[in-house]
Amino acid sequence: MTTDLLADVRGQLDALAARSLVRRRRTAETPCAPRQVVDGRAMLAFCSNDYLGLAAHPRVVEALREGASLYGAGSGASHLVSGHSRAHALLEERLAAFAAPHLASARALYFCTGYMANLAVLTALGGAADAAIFSEALNHASLIDGARLARAGVTVYPHGDTAALDAQLAASTARTKIVVTDSVFSMDGDLAPLPALLALCERHGAWLVVDDAHGFGVLGEHGRGALEHFGLRSPHLVYVGTLGKAAGVGGAFVAAHADVVELLVQRARPYIYTTAAAPALAHALLASLDIIDGDEGRALRAQLRAGIAQFERELRLERWRRPASHTAIQPIVIGANDEALAVSADLHAQGLWVPAIRPPTVAPGTARLRVTLCAAHLDTDVAQLTSALNRLERSRA
Ligand SMILES: *Cc1c(COP(=O)(O)O)cnc(C)c1O
Numbered sequence: 403m404t405t406d407l408l409a410d411v412r413g414q415l416d417a418l419a420a421r422s423l424v425r426r427r428r429t430a431e432t433p434c435a436p437r438q439v440v441d442g443r444a445m446l447a448f449c450s451n452d453y454l455g456l457a458a459h460p461r462v463v464e465a466l467r468e469g470a471s472l473y474g475a476g477s478g479a480s481h482l483v484s485g486h487s488r489a490h491a492l493l494e495e496r497l498a499a500f501a502a503p504h505l506a507s508a509r510a511l512y513f514c515t516g517y518m519a520n521l522a523v524l525t526a527l528g529g530a531a532d533a534a535i536f537s538e539a540l541n542h543a544s545l546i547d548g549a550r551l552a553r554a555g556v557t558v559y560p561h562g563d564t565a566a567l568d569a570q571l572a573a574s575t576a577r578t579k580i581v582v583t584d585s586v587f588s589m590d591g592d593l594a595p596l597p598a599l600l601a602l603c604e605r606h607g608a609w610l611v612v613d614d615a616h617g618f619g620v621l622g623e624h625g626r627g628a629l630e631h632f633g634l635r636s637p638h639l640v641y642v643g644t645l646g647k648a649a650g651v652g653g654a655f656v657a658a659h660a661d662v663v664e665l666l667v668q669r670a671r672p673y674i675y676t677t678a679a680a681p682a683l684a685h686a687l688l689a690s691l692d693i694i695d696g697d698e699g700r701a702l703r704a705q706l707r708a709g710i711a712q713f714e715r716e717l718r719l720e721r722w723r724r725p726a727s728h729t730a731i732q733p734i735v736i737g738a739n740d741e742a743l744a745v746s747a748d749l750h751a752q753g754l755w756v757p758a759i760r761p762p763t764v765a766p767g768t769a770r771l772r773v774t775l776c777a778a779h780l781d782t783d784v785a786q787l788t789s790a791l792n793r794l795e796r797s798r799a
Contacts, residue, residue, distance in 0.1 A: 452647065454777050462651065514676060533552070533579070
């Protein structure tokens with residue numbers, strides 16, 4: 403009988419292989435940066451979400467070291483038992499101040515990961531059977547899973563379609579309505595129409611949950627993210643920012659009205675039933691917030707924007723599709739899984755690391771390269787990638 407169980411697992415793996423859906427990890431030997439040694443080989447990488455280069459920034463790394471000597475290696479318990487340290491408290495105060503211009507009575511709560519923060523928000527706000535979640539079609543997997551875990555009913559609205567959402571909200575009799583969206587779509591790079599979404603939410607008495615994983619640190623004059631970028635303010639906004647991408651360290655936070663955050667503390671299982679992240683991470687994040695908020699952050703964002711503009715200018719594709727993105731996430735839609743893999747492998751052979759993204763991360767038939775640009779990419783790096791892509795598209799025709 404044991405062999406049948408294993409045969410079933412083997413069958414699932416074989417089915418993935420038959421559809422070119424097997425995923426493989428590459429092993430980085432050096433810190434996250436455009437120039438990395440990967441599986442023993444020097445590569446130029448266009449795949450991390452470390453948009454400002456803070457993951458290996460000397461001041462952030464030093465703060466992590468300092469955090470370890472101040473607070474030790476681990477927290478020892480969940481936040482509500484004894485794992486909540488001064489470092490976590492200081493970080494939450496700082497994040498609440500970041501969010502304050504956009505919320506009423508802003509309070510912030512630090513989570514181990516963005517995945518858990520999204521599960522927490524949707525299960526806490528959407529915990530009743532007479533609640534309804536309206537979820538954008540291209541939302542991140544963690545929002546999809548959060549909606550599944552909530553007791554609320556779930557309705558998916560088409561990508562960017564505020565008219566469809568308006569109709570769905572109008573037709574709903576739910577007592578609590580929750581609209582949830584990525585701000586920057588993680589596999590397409592475009593922005594959600596947040597001002598229109600917020601106006602709809604205000605009109606229909608709905609919460610607007612914004613997952614700003616790819617906006618925090620990058621968007622807005624002070625890097626405070628999508629709410630700053632669009633100049634939004636409402637007591638009905640629930641903001642999720644992640645801290646392992648542009649902030650370079652790890653974890654995430656929810657910023658919202660203090661009562662919403664208190665509900666998360668009291669009710670959200672992904673907050674309550676897990677060991678608090680190492681306080682040293684929170685201490686390191688204070689250094690990374692200083693950089694994001696200061697002159698250096700502003701300069702890094704300007705460099706990033708210049709790289710994005712260069713990439714958009716130099717890429718000349720005829721067959722492969724480029725969804726309109728003006729962010730650091732620049733997808734190139736190729737279509738078939740095996741073709742996307744082959745193109746990624748060709749780039750790899752030239753020392754360029756650009757991952758192929760396949761279903762179920764993206765819709766079937768839209769396998770793509772996901773290029774991500776960082777402030778630390780030189781203009782010669784971007785030129786090397788665009789000319790390789792321009793050549794490859796023609797040679798593989
Ligand atoms: C990465 C990501 C998350 C998850 O954040 P982690 O901190 O990596 O768990 C959530 N939402 C979006 C849109 C993301 O891109």
